[in-house]
């Protein structure tokens with residue numbers, strides 16, 4: 001994994017965190033220790049290039065987002081004080097989030113096994129990539145970096161309704177051992193957290209991080225005739241499979257984040273009322 005060699009990451013700490021993440025795959029859900037997978041963001045080690053990449057992409061995306069992003073996203077961006085000047089310091093982001101919803105954004109050394117990822121969410125913590133994509137692949141990076149994770153995801157965590165939804169999602173996903181439900185929950189995440197649209201003031205707006213953090217995806221989602229934009233309906237979303245390697249042909253549109261939270265609460269109630277893995281279908 002290339003990201004653990006980034007200059008802001010302490011290599012030994014990252015190695016230990018990766019080992020802990022790997023070991024967590026075999027642990028019971030309630031024994032997963034998320035702290036063991038966290039790494040320090042050595043903020044003073046970001047290079048001038050890192051700050052410049054953040055700054056260029058921030059400015060470029062805000063041109064569209066000022067008019068096309070959900071108000072909830074834009075409010076969150078201001079509350080957590082993300083700025084175009086440079087890479088955000090998670091200590092500042094977290095001080096602001098703590099005040100709003102109690103969510104925290106915590107550095108991790110790359111992809112985590114699914115259960116560990118859910119264990120973070122269940123505790124109102126977001127596992128966050130802290131590296132910055134290289135300047136020579138500014139427009140496309142297959143794996144998440146701090147621009148996708150913090151710019152794309154974290155502003156919504158300042159919203160109390162979305163904050164509750166995401167925690168409930170984590171609790172439900174952590175609880176179930178049934179591959180049927182795990183797959184449905186992965187689809188829900190994809191069509192909301194990653195690629196969700198919402199209707200606000202009679203217009204379609206972006207809120208999914210994949211649309212927020214990517215110029216191409218963001219414009220395609222709103223403008224292309226090839227996208228089928230369906231009203232959000234929980235069962236239908238969970239029945240829809242997705243493909244990851246091209247622009248999304250199907251997107252789901254929320255009426256409000258309350259709609260998402262309420263649908264998640266009902267689903268979670270069903271899953272959590274049964275012993276792990278035995279929820280009725």
Ligand SMILES: [Fe+2]
Pocket residue numbers: 144148153194209210
């Ligand atoms: Fe993401």
